[in-house]
Amino acid sequence: MSEPVLQLSAIAVEYRRGGQRVRAVDGVDLTVARGEIIGLVGESGCGKSTLARAAVGLEPLAAGRVTFEGRDVPHLGRRRRPAYLRGLQMVFQDPYESLNPRRTIGELIADGDRLAGGTRRDGLRHAAELLERVGLPATAVDSYPHEFSGGQRQRIAIARTLATQPSCLIADEPISALDASAQAQIANLLSELVDDADLGLVLVSHDLSVVRQVADRVAVMYLGRIVEIGDTDTVWASPRHPYTEALVAAIPRADGAGVLPVDLPGDVPDPASPPAGCRFHPRCPIVQDSCRELDQQLAPVAGREIACHVRSRSAAPAR
């Protein structure tokens, strides 16, 4: 792992809903290095997609700062992206909506090349190479998006981001709209690209098992905050935050053992009125009185960081 390519410092993102301010992301720090895949996981409504959008400048920040290769990532609104942000790219969830149906694959990919300073003609030539790199035939340049399956479209969307020669990719649920076999293909492709091109990748997913397979580090989000972050193997092998434990226990395993996954009762609370103290306390199986008052900060425990003072305290004497 080399120098950080993307740095999020204490960022917060707010929405307005019916006169109320809703904090979808509330004080998140995250550093992405080149050649590293960070998996960002959590239930829907935890703010992981908002965080991804804020990281590329698609959401205004209520607090904090995002820097890419040492320079500020401003909120873009309708403004043109500054040239120095070219290397920071996003892959969206739905490859049916992220590709313009009326333009050929070659034209779509050539856009990225033109952003990188090339001509349209070079872009089209380069598009053929990029398509082969993501495992599609070079002849696809003359086809239209509707001629491809979901998995193939996602490859095209990835080829388009590669045309800009990115150093950091943010992928928001890039595989959740795909079949299991296509999911495996795209997950493998992303991991190869990170190795080959020395990219930083933030992989947002609600599917922990895929994150487990490809991510070097994993960050678990709950209600706008990171509750556990560390090396994927460490976190998976022995999750310490009770929320991470619940997430891991809920994954059904295709082992034929016929074991029902463990339920986590209750829903994610409304971010407009988050619970006081630890935000997970209403659903937490090991809740204590102090959890209802004490705000939790990330603290190192057993080789990763967790935001749970109950577990931090019980782990402390052991070390």
Place this chain on the structure above:
Amino acid sequence: MADALLRVERLSVALPTRTGYHKAVDDLSFAVDAGEVMGIAGESGSGKTITALSLFGLLPHGARVTGSIQLDGTELTAMTSKQLRAIRGRQIAMVSQDPATSLHPILPIGTQLTEHMRHHLGVSKPEARSRAADLLATVRIPDPERALRSYAGQFSGGMRQRIAIAVALAAEPRLLVADEPTTALDVTVQAGILRLLDRLCRERGLAVIVITHDLGVMSATAGRLCVMYAGRLAEAGPTAELLTRPRHPYTRGLLDALPHPEAAGAALVPIGGSVPSLGRVPDGCPFHPRCRYARPSCATDRPEPGPVAPAHLLACPPDPLRAAS
């Protein structure tokens, strides 16, 4: 299994396309007993959903159905649409993938629950109302009385799917067909829905067909599993056996494409290529172009499902995984 609740025999469904009729389901047979959860697995385009729709007589206009679908001995394929209406909801009910679209957005939940009961069971309005509240409690919706007056949009995805299950159960059907019931949900919520389906089977003797591409979901819920490919049965048998000792190269491929908790960091092994589209199904075994064990005969000889172990059918005569199993 002479007394199977649902018996599907040699079902074929041909759909009209621009290039003529093509079989989306091809010579498929299976049976489901009361109180049993059976899974149908396969990638998109394998014919899972068309199979489900054919049970309800809800196929696209112009579809040609051959073979037999018997519910408790009654033939469904010969029924008029009026006769089918009396069966749908009452005998067999469906839960679809997306609870955001299966519930009516501007009818209160109570109305959606009670209209089924009033229509099919002929119960009085107050009686239906109280049954509806009980049903919501059964699927663990907090404050059922208030939920009856609420609208679908006021609930989270997981709650909506619980309500959709309650609506499907309102007329006390004997068979529930759940098409990707948890695909749109978070794992924690999915776990709750799977436990609910399991409980309903045990407590009510409900038969459930779960259709999903997620073999993890299958492992947790289904006692038996049918793996479909390009409209045909590839392999069928006890779930534990299929997931630990798959005999069909396609079943093996589906399992290899899954992340394994024990094999972290290893690259996933996807199946090359994709499911053939309607009308482009190859001759012989439909899977042979993607099969790493394919031999020349696979391109010409159509494989028929045959028994390889008790209650275990395999449509792969070369049986390359026999030694491994």
